[in-house]
Amino acid sequence: MAEASFFHHPDYPVPGHGKVWFAATGDGAQLRFASWHPTTRPVRGTVLLIQGRAEFIERYSETVAELRRRGLHVLTFDWRGQGGSQRFVRRGRKGHVGWLRHYEADLALAMAEMQARFPQPNFVLAHSMGAALCLDAARRGALPVSRLVGIAPMLGLTLVRRPLAASRLASVLFWLGLGRCFVPGGGDTAIATKPFAGNRLTGDAARYARNATLSAAAYGLCVGDPTIAWVRTAFQLMRRLEAREAARQIRVPTLLIAAGQDPVVSTPAIERFAARLKTGRAIVFPEARHEILMESDPIRERFWAAFDAFIPGEDAAGSSAGEQGERGLVQAAVGGGDDAAAAGGAPAIP
Template identity: 75%
Template sequence: MTEAELFAHPDYPVPGHGKVWFAATRDRAQLRFASWRPTVRPVRGSVVLVQGRAEFIERYSETIAELRRRGFHVLAFDWRGQGGSQRVVARGRKGHVGWLRHYEADLALALVQMREKLPGPYFVLAHSMGAALCLDAARHGALPVSRLVALAPMLDLTITENPKAASRLASLLFWLGLGRAFIPGGGDTAIATKPFDGNRLTSDPARYARNSALSASARELSIGDPTIAWVRTAFQLMARLNAPQVAREVRVPTLVIAAGRDRVVSTPAIERFAARLKTGQALILPTSRHEILMESDDIRAQFWGAFDAFIPGEDGAIDAGVADTVPAVSAGEQSERGLVQRLAGGGEDAPAPGGAAAVP
């Protein structure tokens, strides 16, 4: 995608009235950004959405709309090498990053864009790889936000049987000059376009079908499997975060939400990390798979109950033209709030078969 625009799927449109632009990191990588104003008042601040590997802005349309209905400005961006941001290898379907510092530069740019374009207070909602990068930034003062919600952070992998051996192999292959090669057996097919049955991401067939349709239609936004260099970078990040003292260094109040049926990242590793946080708590959603924001309505209601209890509201001036209505709170969200307040209130391709109708 060479112009600053969002992909318009006829059945799953992105929220309207957004702004889209490119900005360059300090090492000149061009990243795609998008932002939206809230649809209610009072304005409560701004939320930065930080996605995981192989994702893109359009996949979060439902979440963006829900945040806007809660009174938040929203900023979203694509990491380098995926979505609408600059590809860093000739074969653009490879999920590639060369070094950990590249992702750190991407996140730093997103936080600069946040402060330049959106009003505070600032919050981060991050998933998987993005959540891990935000936790790492938060431990050395590089995440200047009021609160962080980290969903299924990538602290250890369950997708491989022997992570230590995989880490050593990735490092060896990287230094042999194979960093830009796919992982063994890897290819261009986007994970979201694989069959629903047996998928590791969500138990919700409708949202899976939606994401599959998006990935199939917007091939230029989708990527396939990761490269050797990406795997090496991921293991470096996870090793850094699993050092015993690291969690205690996180100074941003943090709510960590893990998925009880996660078969991508390790929920026990997340629990151990959260237990060491000085300014955070953990909540486990026992029936959720890895992509909590793409899960079924009842699981998502538990998430939103936790989010609403943890993220404080703050009155602010309302922009002209923003609606007066207050976002509705579902019965499922209300039922979760008491529990969560006690826990956290203070602190290729074709669409995959087996899908269902569009989510309203």
Template identity: 55%
Template structure:
């Protein structure tokens, strides 16, 4: 039976409803919804997690959104949290192909978003931002505005990305896709010591997230598989193509971390400079997980979010003519 976990200092936001959502390829996704705590509703924000994340990590963000008048939809991607796995080892961060994440979003849209108030908006982090931007590029993302935090357009932790990409694709073709990446371990990055961590500078929020990860157990997955990495390289390369960003007509705000050791902010800035319907804000002192950063950084994020998300009905990207050349796959 699906449930949400309480941990000290991180209680489940009250009033939530848990839903088991089935995808078109028979995965079950743990999904939860909340109504706003205000009298009026400005719309619904769907949270798209980063890799190795889970709903419990977003309780504070859910409270922040509800207090701003938004209903919230949160779900665990396949392969992490309490959603279904395609591999026997639940600690592996695995997806057979990145396009499977599209099936997750569309299943949640069909089963859950149709019951939630509009307009439908999106807040995506890291890998979730990569998936969301791909959906915006291809025209299937079911939201009217997108805020993406530290989107995964490059991975700084990989020293030789070109060689790693070639190796990952080669191993994938040879049938090793469901194995850990070389030297991969089943240990969640969220449970590693605070000192020298790549995620945030706030020790209390870091400890809160680490305890939530320990309670979730295998849901806070360890290192990714070769298939995940090969798919990530392919998705990032496609978005970095010079003709990709200009074709995205969905109103988009990118909030990047100036001290991000996980995803490359200069790459993100170059991508954002080519957007015709979006812009970027770089928070200089922030590390990768801006939503779990120190309060001053979070206040800057929420100020930008509030200015960008008016809560009124907005034109969809389908209503804007697209004249740019297609982007190679």
């Protein structure tokens, strides 16, 4: 592995005073970690920022800065097989993982790093695949944090027309020894570098262009389409969370944020899951696409209002009427801001 470092781009700089290092999972995978101290006082704890598939640390520079301004330490990492972490295929642009237990080992290491190095309370902010993995870890009692915010969790895939057939085909091809191959029709092109028109990720052209420029420049941090083994792993994870008892097993207070125009993951699946949660709920942003943290300013402002209402310690004084309303909605959902159980549901936020 190369020495741990950030990729610096002049148009989208990494926040200053960050630290970056490698740490090894229990099965020996080298993962790239990064952290930052808060820029305001009082310090309100630590948030573990968790990516989705095919992402890397530097894409979240804007989010890191916003979390630091909230008095939070920020810890983040690259999943194995992407970003600056170790890859296990010769053709490094393949988005590959072999088994679900590998991602579980990555998340376990991140939990250990947070508990060993950073102040409590500990929170998680996770996106897409990462959010689904966190929900599964919480179900198993392996997510020792105070609260979890999951953005567009991968509980179903909108872009797969026949999921059962796709799942069975991926399993057959995997056991035939083709797990390290791209999915049929797949290639090296990173999704973030494809044309803005018709993209699945965001309606914000400026943020999309910025991320596309960053991804093109940071070629070595990007991956293209997934492998058959990754698809098989994804379906295994989603099947676990489809079970009716899965959501009821989660005891970590949880807020799920879903996108009403999400062409990647299933918003109805998120709503169904949230309705079964004993300790949380979902909110749907009707006009948002998959990457809510990369969306337009009005959508992101509503996201941060919901985040601030859910993560303890924020002062609502001086916020707008809309922000106050969103705070009230979320606080009501979690028992007025404490960790009591909350009813499920998925109100739409206009």
